[in-house]
Amino acid sequence: SQEDPTWIVEQSKELRQIIVRGQGEFHLRTLKWRLENNEKLNVVFEEPRIPYRETITKKARAEYRHKKQSGGAGQFGEVHLIVEPYAEGMPDPTSFTFNGQEFKMNIKSREEVDLEWGGKLVFLNSVVGGAIDARFMPAILKGVMDCMEHGPLTGSYARDVRVIVYDGKMHPVDSNELSFMLAARHAFSDAFKQAGPKILEPIYDLEVYVPADFMGDVMSDLQGRRALIMGMDSEAGYQKLSAKIPLKELANYSISLSSLTGGRASFTTKFASYELVPSDIQAKLIAEHEAEVAKEAE
Numbered sequence: 001s002q003e004d005p006t007w008i009v010e011q012s013k014e015l016r017q018i019i020v021r022g023q024g025e026f027h028l029r030t031l032k033w034r035l036e037n038n039e040k041l042n043v044v045f046e047e048p049r050i051p052y053r054e055t056i057t058k059k060a061r062a063e064y065r066h067k068k069q070s071g072g073a074g075q076f077g078e079v080h081l082i083v084e085p086y087a088e089g090m091p092d093p094t095s096f097t098f099n100g101q102e103f104k105m106n107i108k109s110r111e112e113v114d115l116e117w118g119g120k121l122v123f124l125n126s127v128v129g130g131a132i133d134a135r136f137m138p139a140i141l142k143g144v145m146d147c148m149e150h151g152p153l154t155g156s157y158a159r160d161v162r163v164i165v166y167d168g169k170m171h172p173v174d175s176n177e178l179s180f181m182l183a184a185r186h187a188f189s190d191a192f193k194q195a196g197p198k199i200l201e202p203i204y205d206l207e208v209y210v211p212a213d214f215m216g217d218v219m220s221d222l223q224g225r226r227a228l229i230m231g232m233d234s235e236a237g238y239q240k241l242s243a244k245i246p247l248k249e250l251a252n253y254s255i256s257l258s259s260l261t262g263g264r265a266s267f268t269t270k271f272a273s274y275e276l277v278p279s280d281i282q283a284k285l286i287a288e289h290e291a292e293v294a295k296e297a298e
Contacts, residue, residue, distance in 0.1 A: 119159025
């Protein structure tokens, strides 16, 4: 990159890949040729993974007891919690009903975590009668956060979840931070799986500038890429087409657009939002993730 500052190389912790950015397809191919011929390095270019997110669509309740006895002091922690989808400005809950049983909420403390990958986690302590000591709450939150970093469906970051810890048990000798962290991790993971978990994908705003005679071809190609056409305009002798399109469908778009229009069109993209993926794609992504996990375990 000293020779060419327009090549950008970064290690992505989230995607677990080394990401290379350049000025276009030809520019990246040049880099690959130089690495293989000058540096004698064998390079494989793959598509970057998509930064999916996971969230929940309904409320669920779970409890978990972590218990371990070995010689001296053991480990003990039990956590009962409820999870539900969170939306900005929601009032704190007063009660929940599961299978005809009512759970009244008495909120003692509230923590709102702005997640660095977008969205929020809201953590409420509604434990009454000292069933869990307040000093164990940070450990419970840590257990929940560990799960938010690796959603159960595809291992992607989770977002927009509200967690209410409403009951539990502790042991005067054996309870410690680790026990409550592990109990919270299991309880949260169980609840998340029951709460209608869904995968979200990044959607981009796309603007394509295209000569009028290619408009039909460009539009039908976009519809094949799950794009939603938002509008059309004419600008400086070109047609401007605006659309929303999943990031996954933008892979190799520059090559396709160029071959559709004889190199006479251009486009820009900008991140817009995260939206639910269609259920057939969700099933495919979960299957791919399970296969990957099984392969890593071998």
